[in-house]
Amino acid sequence: MKKDGRYRSICCLCHCSCGFIAEMEGGRLKSFQGDPEHPANRGYLCPKAASMEELSRSPDRLTTPLKREGGRFREISWEQAYDYAAFRLSKILESHGSDSLMRCSGAPVSYDARDGFNYLMRLCHSPNATGSSSYCMVPRVTAFQMVAGGKPEPDFDHAELILLWGSNPKETNRMGGYCAFDGIQKVLNRARVRGAQIIFIDPIKNSSVQPGDLWLPIFPGSDLALALAMLRQIINGALYDKAFVNTYTVGFEELKAHVQPYTLEFAEKKTGIPREKIAWLSERFARSPAATICEGNGLDMYCNTVYTVQAIAALLGITGRIDAPGGVVFLPFVPQASMNNLSPAKMAMKYHYPLFRDIPFPAVKEALLSDAPDRPRAMIVHHANPVLINANSVRTRQALRKLEFLMVDDIFMTATAQEADLILPAKTGFETYGYKAYTSFDRCFVAFSQPLFDAPGQAKSVFEMEYEIGKRMGFSDQYPFHDEISWIEYALAPAGISFETLQKEHLIFFDKPITYRKYQKTGFQTPSGKLELYSQRMKSHGYSPMPVFAEGSGEEFVQYAQEYPLWITTYRPGEFVHTKLHNLPATAKRHPSPILWISPADAQTYGIQAGDHVTVQTPDGEGIFLAQLKEIPWKNLIVLEFGWGNPTDQGADLNRMTPDREWDPISGGTPNRLFRGKIREVARKNDSASIFSFGTKR
Ligand SMILES: Nc1nc2c(c(=O)[nH]1)N[C@H]1C(S)=C(S)[C@@H](COP(=O)(O)OP(=O)(O)OC[C@H]3O[C@@H](n4cnc5c(=O)[nH]c(N)nc54)[C@H](O)[C@@H]3O)O[C@H]1N2
Ligand SMILES: Nc1nc2c(c(=O)[nH]1)N[C@H]1C(S)=C(S)[C@@H](COP(=O)(O)OP(=O)(O)OC[C@H]3O[C@@H](n4cnc5c(=O)[nH]c(N)nc54)[C@H](O)[C@@H]3O)O[C@H]1N2
Ligand code: SF4
Ligand SMILES: [Mo]
Numbered sequence: 001m002k003k004d005g006r007y008r009s010i011c012c013l014c015h016c017s018c019g020f021i022a023e024m025e026g027g028r029l030k031s032f033q034g035d036p037e038h039p040a041n042r043g044y045l046c047p048k049a050a051s052m053e054e055l056s057r058s059p060d061r062l063t064t065p066l067k068r069e070g071g072r073f074r075e076i077s078w079e080q081a082y083d084y085a086a087f088r089l090s091k092i093l094e095s096h097g098s099d100s101l102m103r104c105s106g107a108p109v110s111y112d113a114r115d116g117f118n119y120l121m122r123l124c125h126s127p128n129a130t131g132s133s134s135y136c137m138v139p140r141v142t143a144f145q146m147v148a149g150g151k152p153e154p155d156f157d158h159a160e161l162i163l164l165w166g167s168n169p170k171e172t173n174r175m176g177g178y179c180a181f182d183g184i185q186k187v188l189n190r191a192r193v194r195g196a197q198i199i200f201i202d203p204i205k206n207s208s209v210q211p212g213d214l215w216l217p218i219f220p221g222s223d224l225a226l227a228l229a230m231l232r233q234i235i236n237g238a239l240y241d242k243a244f245v246n247t248y249t250v251g252f253e254e255l256k257a258h259v260q261p262y263t264l265e266f267a268e269k270k271t272g273i274p275r276e277k278i279a280w281l282s283e284r285f286a287r288s289p290a291a292t293i294c295e296g297n298g299l300d301m302y303c304n305t306v307y308t309v310q311a312i313a314a315l316l317g318i319t320g321r322i323d324a325p326g327g328v329v330f331l332p333f334v335p336q337a338s339m340n341n342l343s344p345a346k347m348a349m350k351y352h353y354p355l356f357r358d359i360p361f362p363a364v365k366e367a368l369l370s371d372a373p374d375r376p377r378a379m380i381v382h383h384a385n386p387v388l389i390n391a392n393s394v395r396t397r398q399a400l401r402k403l404e405f406l407m408v409d410d411i412f413m414t415a416t417a418q419e420a421d422l423i424l425p426a427k428t429g430f431e432t433y434g435y436k437a438y439t440s441f442d443r444c445f446v447a448f449s450q451p452l453f454d455a456p457g458q459a460k461s462v463f464e465m466e467y468e469i470g471k472r473m474g475f476s477d478q479y480p481f482h483d484e485i486s487w488i489e490y491a492l493a494p495a496g497i498s499f500e501t502l503q504k505e506h507l508i509f510f511d512k513p514i515t516y517r518k519y520q521k522t523g524f525q526t527p528s529g530k531l532e533l534y535s536q537r538m539k540s541h542g543y544s545p546m547p548v549f550a551e552g553s554g555e556e557f558v559q560y561a562q563e564y565p566l567w568i569t570t571y572r573p574g575e576f577v578h579t580k581l582h583n584l585p586a587t588a589k590r591h592p593s594p595i596l597w598i599s600p601a602d603a604q605t606y607g608i609q610a611g612d613h614v615t616v617q618t619p620d621g622e623g624i625f626l627a628q629l630k631e632i633p634w635k636n637l638i639v640l641e642f643g644w645g646n647p648t649d650q651g652a653d654l655n656r657m658t659p660d661r662e663w664d665p666i667s668g669g670t671p672n673r674l675f676r677g678k679i680r681e682v683a684r685k686n687d688s689a690s691i692f693s694f695g696t697k698r
Contacts, residue, residue, distance in 0.1 A: 009022065012428060012449065014109055017447065021034075021035050024452060029453075039440060044185055047575070047590070056431060058583065063459060065080070065423065065458075068421045078468070085472075088405040088422075089407075090473050098126040099348035101121065101124050103117055103382065104361070105132075106131055110436070112463075116466060117382045127343060128359060130360070133356075133358045135297075135301050137300070138356070139669055142666060143306045143309035143310040146537060147526075153329060153331055155441060159326040159327075160288050164208065165223065166201065166297065168206040168207065199213070200213060202215065202298060203632070220552060220637070223552075229264055230315055231259045239319075244320035250530045250533065252533055254546065264279055272633070289326070291326070293315070293328065303551065307548060310546075318533070322524075322531065349372075368400070371402070379403050381420070384416070386416055388414070388415045388653055388655055392658060394621065395660060405421050407421065407423075410424075413646075414647070414648075415653070425459040431459070434450075443510055448506045463481055538666075553671045564677050566676065567634070568638055576643050594626065594651045595627075596616065598628075598630065599631065599637075600629050603629055606679045612627045612682050614679060614683075616677050622680060658675055
């Protein structure tokens with residue numbers, strides 16, 4: 001039990017890793033506040049932080065290892081669990097080789113999530129990684145890597161024009177976790193006070209839009225048309241940075257010829273943005289003395305994500321804004337030990353997605369369902385919920401059942417854990433030691449996190465589980481850590497930070513000031529050393545070297561248009577993080593059910609009132625959602641909420657309804673954000689209809 005007193009730590013509920021100060025009394029959390037000295041949030045905490053103690057004390061927590069036996073889970077001891085895991089994994093490796101093992105991880109919200117079971121993969125000679133990367137950030141990183149050799153981050157503090165392109169930082173705080181010194185909320189307000197213009201490119205007026213900002217509504221998944229038309233306007237209007245383009249880019253002439261078909265008329269038709277507005281935006285962006293683009297997750301989860309962001313990177317490129325003040329900048333990072341240093345090129349199945357860092361989960365799924373010879377036979381799911389987060393959860397479940405061994409470590413019984421052969425109960429970041437390294441426009445820094453609460457039951461740190469299983473597989477001499485403290489020591493050794501120093505200092509800053517225009521000395525980290533507006537790398541792997549227009553939803557929608565008149569896109573509410581927190585009283589009270597947003601005009605057409613329970617059907621499945629009216633500038637476009645569907649909540653699993661037949665050819669991401677559907681049933685409170693409850697019909 002924690003002694004009474006004040007403790008500094010970091011919140012592990014989302015990527016932002018905000019600093020907070022807790023006051024503990026009698027082993028309970030007496031009060032907590034944002035840490036005013038922590039540069040990622042400067043005292044700000046979002047409402048989710050109020051769930052930290054509930055998370056630790058939830059009666060839903062997994063408290064003991066569970067083994068599947070005859071279709072049921074049986075409680076077993078840790079010794080039995082370690083022996084069983086080691087035996088199954090060793091056997092499968094022996095029979096099928098190192099490629100038969102795969103690690104599936106979720107969004108790297110904490111470094112426990114990033115690193116757990118990764119060293120074991122290395123010791124098993126398996127670089128096979130899958131998870132949520134095809135939906136989250138990595139497609140964008142891949143696109144920037146092709147053009148610029150890395151992922152630069154927006155220099156908000158020096159920008160005169162900020163395009164928030166598919167990004168909703170008020171709800172998601174996304175940039176707080178990556179690079180905004182003082183936290184994104186303060187950074188954007190600073191920009192507004194300074195007189196910078198903020199433009200949101202977004203299908204809906206998201207909650208980050210403030211009075212004075214401009215919102216440009218765009219049809220979901222059509223951003224590629226906008227970016228291509230902007231490239232054409234800027235190139236044809238000679239508004240690009242000629243000196244920069246001449247010296248530091250390759251492929252400009254090819255790009256110029258390539259974008260000619262992408263006229264304003266074309267873009268207007270695809271995006272719904274009037275042509276004059278697109279012309280204005282192109283000129284406004286090109287002529288701005290310092291313009292930046294913060295591309296968000298709103299661009300991921302379409303069939304055209306990588307090409308879209310490749311076009312956005314080209315926009316930043318031809319206007320000379322990459323690594324320039326007020327543009328997007330390559331930031332230094334705290335050096336850390338890599339857990340799995342095996343070459344991703346060696347991954348089994350890698351040849352299908354040669355430019356992508358991981359193996360896209362949809363591809364893993366198809367390999368399993370088709371009994372492909374290079375499919376994985378054993379999977380370790382760590383800190384992830386692949387059943388609920390991938391398109392078509394029915395087929396995801398079927399695929400996981402094809403594995404010879406599925407091991408899941410989690411804190412709750414999730415939709416994925418239900419499929420496991422072995423479930424290991426994990427400690428949360430509020431119950432273990434941990435750390436986070438941050439980059440920012442001021443300096444990089446590392447923050448310490450420490451246990452506040454006792455873990456429930458027998459829950460353990462993932463690093464202890466990993467070591468104990470590794471030891472039984474014969475790797476004890478090769479492990480550089482055996483618990484979370486030795487893991488921190490190992491991970492931070494390259495930075496010269498010991499556990500003891502970190503514990504004492506809590507925040508350690510690195511004097512690595514950011515620098516601009518590094519390319520003048522070192523070139524860009526691309527094969528040509530220049531910005532690649534024409535990517536030979538993409539061409540050599542059979543892709544188009546320049547972004548070609550493709551529909552965000554893929555092509556199959558044509559087939560369904562008649563029977564399913566609605567377009568559906570999805571959103572995530574600020575109260576939750578993906579499939580997490582729905583079962584905790586504080587969040588559940590504020591947001592008790594999955595929401596459907598519909599425009600007043602469509603609501604009238606379909607006879608829907610706010611508060612109705614609406615069954616929405618797609619070609620793949622259906623779910624029940626609570627109707628709310630919302631300003632949506634398109635006819636027949638509705639918005640559904642993502643994240644429900646665990647056995648611990650009563651909500652509709654949105655990905656029971658999403659299609660997994662088409663995907664982005666480069667990143668493997670399915671169009672989880674754009675698919676066809678129809679209203680099947682509407683129930684009003686006083687109806688006797690049985691659907692006046694939530695849940696997914698299986
Ligand atoms: N349709 C649709 N699909 C989407 C999205 C969408 O917007 N719409 N969003 C996509 C995006 S951007 C992402 S990042 C993915 C998210 O994909 P995931 O990261 O796989 O989803 P999470 O719900 O965050 O799953 C994390 C799991 O870790 C568990 N967990 C929490 N804390 C701990 C801990 O301390 N230790 C361990 N071992 N486990 C813990 C949680 O209980 C949960 O089951 O979903 C993607 N899928
Ligand atoms: N509270 C909370 N915070 C989170 C998370 C969470 O689940 N909950 N998840 C974390 C994770 S893993 C991620 S990836 C980030 C995501 O954080 P962000 O990058 O901010 O992304 P989203 O909130 O998914 O979507 C941002 C905006 O994109 C818009 N959008 C949707 N489709 C399109 C489109 O086709 N074009 C354009 N231009 N815009 C579109 C949406 O309407 C939304 O307003 O948030 C992180 N922070
Ligand atoms: S933004 Fe994320 S890290 Fe910060 S307080 Fe909220 S949940 Fe915690
Ligand atoms: Mo994400």
